[in-house]
Amino acid sequence: xxxxxxxxxxxxxxxxxxxxxxxxxxxxxxxxxxxxxxxxxxxxxxxxxxxxxxxxxxxxxxxxxxxxxxxxxxxxxxxxxxxxxxxxxxxxxxxxxxxxxxxxxxxxxxxxx
Amino acid sequence: xxxxxxxxxxxxxxxxxxxxxxxxxxxxxxxxxxxxxxxxxxxxxxxxxxxxxxxxxxxxxxxxxxxxxxxxxxxxxxxxxxxxxxxxxxxxxxxxxxxxxxxxxxxxxxx
Numbered sequence: 001x002x003x004x005x006x007x008x009x010x011x012x013x014x015x016x017x018x019x020x021x022x023x024x025x026x027x028x029x030x031x032x033x034x035x036x037x038x039x040x041x042x043x044x045x046x047x048x049x050x051x052x053x054x055x056x057x058x059x060x061x062x063x064x065x066x067x068x069x070x071x072x073x074x075x076x077x078x079x080x081x082x083x084x085x086x087x088x089x090x091x092x093x094x095x096x097x098x099x100x101x102x103x104x105x106x107x108x109x110x111x112x113x
Numbered sequence: 114x115x116x117x118x119x120x121x122x123x124x125x126x127x128x129x130x131x132x133x134x135x136x137x138x139x140x141x142x143x144x145x146x147x148x149x150x151x152x153x154x155x156x157x158x159x160x161x162x163x164x165x166x167x168x169x170x171x172x173x174x175x176x177x178x179x180x181x182x183x184x185x186x187x188x189x190x191x192x193x194x195x196x197x198x199x200x201x202x203x204x205x206x207x208x209x210x211x212x213x214x215x216x217x218x219x220x221x222x223x224x
Contacts, residue, residue, distance in 0.1 A: 004155075009153065041217075041218075042217055042218075043117070043203055043215035043216050043217045043218055044156075044203070044205075044213075044215045045215075046214075090155060090156070100146060100158045100161050100171060101158075101213060103148075103155040103156040103157075104155050105153055105154055105155040106153075106155050
């Protein structure tokens with residue numbers, strides 16, 4: 001069985017501040033991990049993915065995430081928030097042989113000027 | 114998202130009515146999925162299709178049926194709509210374990 005927990009349904013940061021969105025997962029097999037972003041009235045767009053290569057994964061728009069097996073975490077970070085980063089972010093877990101992803105409940109990021 | 118096209122974008126139904134949500138992809142992906150998105154619950158898988166001619170139930174299949182018409186198209190049908198099916202529906206595609214690509218969604222309200 002797989003599950004994803006995203007801590008904090010809403011996160012607010014100031015423009016230029018560090019963004020940290022938390023994701024913890026559970027999986028009985030080595031996981032694939034993903035972060036997606038959703039802008040209002042749009043579908044999900046892939047930010048980055050971990051598939052058992054490097055543990056620090058760099059994605060689009062300056063985001064990165066670090067896979068920590070000992071903590072079962074895959075937190076998303078960005079050094080300096082921009083107004084355009086305001087959106088909802090979803091963490092998801094998949095695995096070999098299982099075609100569908102399990103999504104977390106999402107974290108809405110607000111960026112204050 | 115030019116790769117995955119969903120129609121319609123918006124729909125209002127009365128309880129008991131039926132309708133079909135359409136999804137078409139031009140990415141040549143084998144796998145297609147239907148998710149529903151509800152506030153505070155993330156995305157939940159309704160049905161998926163690993164290849165043309167095959168479909169499997171996901172986490173919340175009750176009240177829905179699907180058809181994988183060909184490699185490009187995967188439709189979702191509500192036979193007798195209920196208010197609990199008010200949601201945003203997303204179609205997605207993938208090639209095996211590659212990340213899923215999403216359409217822009219169908220916003221469905223059932224009165």
